[in-house]
Amino acid sequence: MTDAPLLSIKGASKRFGAIAALEDVSLEVGAGEFFALLGPSGCGKTTLMRLVAGFETLDAGRIEIGGADMSGAPPHRRPVNLMFQSYALFPHLSVFENIAFGLRRQGKGRAEIAARVAELLQIVRLEGVETRRPDLLSGGQRQRVALARALAPGPRLLLLDEPLGALDRQLREETQFQIKEIQRRLKTSFVVVTHDQDEALVMADRIAVMRAGRIEQIGAPTEVYERPATRFVAGFIGQMNFLEGHIENGAFVGPFGRLPVEGGGLSQGAKAVLAVRPERIAIAPATQENAGLDGVVEDVAFRGETTHFRLRLSGGGTLRVSRGANSGAPFCVGDAARISIAPEAGRIFASE
Numbered sequence: 226m227t228d229a230p231l232l233s234i235k236g237a238s239k240r241f242g243a244i245a246a247l248e249d250v251s252l253e254v255g256a257g258e259f260f261a262l263l264g265p266s267g268c269g270k271t272t273l274m275r276l277v278a279g280f281e282t283l284d285a286g287r288i289e290i291g292g293a294d295m296s297g298a299p300p301h302r303r304p305v306n307l308m309f310q311s312y313a314l315f316p317h318l319s320v321f322e323n324i325a326f327g328l329r330r331q332g333k334g335r336a337e338i339a340a341r342v343a344e345l346l347q348i349v350r351l352e353g354v355e356t357r358r359p360d361l362l363s364g365g366q367r368q369r370v371a372l373a374r375a376l377a378p379g380p381r382l383l384l385l386d387e388p389l390g391a392l393d394r395q396l397r398e399e400t401q402f403q404i405k406e407i408q409r410r411l412k413t414s415f416v417v418v419t420h421d422q423d424e425a426l427v428m429a430d431r432i433a434v435m436r437a438g439r440i441e442q443i444g445a446p447t448e449v450y451e452r453p454a455t456r457f458v459a460g461f462i463g464q465m466n467f468l469e470g471h472i473e474n475g476a477f478v479g480p481f482g483r484l485p486v487e488g489g490g491l492s493q494g495a496k497a498v499l500a501v502r503p504e505r506i507a508i509a510p511a512t513q514e515n516a517g518l519d520g521v522v523e524d525v526a527f528r529g530e531t532t533h534f535r536l537r538l539s540g541g542g543t544l545r546v547s548r549g550a551n552s553g554a555p556f557c558v559g560d561a562a563r564i565s566i567a568p569e570a571g572r573i574f575a576s577e
């Protein structure tokens with residue numbers, strides 16, 4: 226981000242009685258950026274969003290939007306709008322009236338409202354359903370009405386709280402792409418709150434991974450997936466194997482032998498884990514030439530583009546391995562296999 230951020234949060238903390246919902250959280254969201262707050266239930270995502278919207282006040286820290294300090298600014302004075310799950314639509318109002326709702330409250334005239342609603346219907350590709358009531362729409366259409374309604378007043382920042390929670394899996398995937406495309410066209414900043422890592426990976430330009438009121442890592446989807454900063458992030462995003470070992474003379478000593486350790490921070494003799502993705506592990510028939518760990522295939526799951534294997538290692542423990550369809554020798558349950566990794570395939574973290 227080279228331009229000044231649209232949203233800047235510095236050292237935000239918030240307690241509810243004995244519970245520290247947020248502790249010293251800082252992040253920036255750029256103009257036109259799609260940002261995701263991702264983390265397990267109770268990590269503080271909703272609290273952070275409510276602070277940005279002005280429904281809660283900070284105990285400490287500062288929130289700026291467009292360079293202006295938001296302390297003391299009520300929700301309606303912030304260039305922010307919220308979108309919840311689709312059931313937040315007014316059931317007794319037509320699609321048109323649902324979208325026009327915020328505009329009427331702003332005191333806009335009839336012609337201006339009609340033009341703006343028509344523009345929004347076109348943006349969310351819902352032309353022709355303006356007279357219908359929400360209950361006569363599909364789940365995906367209702368979602369897009371909710372999006373149009375939230376966008377109608379022209380917020381600079383749209384906050385979306387678990388926006389796809391009410392949709393089934395296939396519709397979720399489709400709607401993820403639609404929301405992303407709409408955001409890209411409008412260049413409004415979006416902050417989506419989700420506990421669903423797929424949703425964050427697919428939609429966001431950058432993701433903040435949260436845990437227990439703190440941010441563990443902020444980065445692009447590929448960054449948090451390929452280079453998780455903490456063991457928590459490594460385990461929370463995607464599938465991961467954790468193999469135990471220890472640190473010896475600057476190397477991780479574990480089931481795969483000695484692997485170099487990047488960076489410092491791990492002391493001699495410390496217990497550590499090697500985190501390695503299933504797709505970064507090679508599986509081959511055991512022959513005299515190839516080196517690696519021996520195991521037995523316990524389970525094979527065919528998933529179209531990829532095949533997933535669960536192996537029981539001869540030295541103890543299980544390992545998940547995946548690979549592209551039709552690549553390499555086939556394996557069946559009960560087959561012996563040899564497993565290897567490239568030295569840079571995994572990341573090493575201190576044991577928790």
Ligand SMILES: Nc1ncnc2c1ncn2[C@@H]1O[C@H](COP(=O)(O)OP(=O)(O)OP(=O)(O)O)[C@@H](O)[C@H]1O
Binds near residue numbers: 268
């Ligand atoms: N108004 C409140 N009063 C008391 N405790 C609260 C309040 N709001 C949130 N909390 C607590 O603060 C912590 C963070 O809650 P928050 O709702 O922000 O998490 P979340 O990550 O959004 O979770 P979820 O995904 O379940 O919505 C939780 O422990 C929650 O119980």
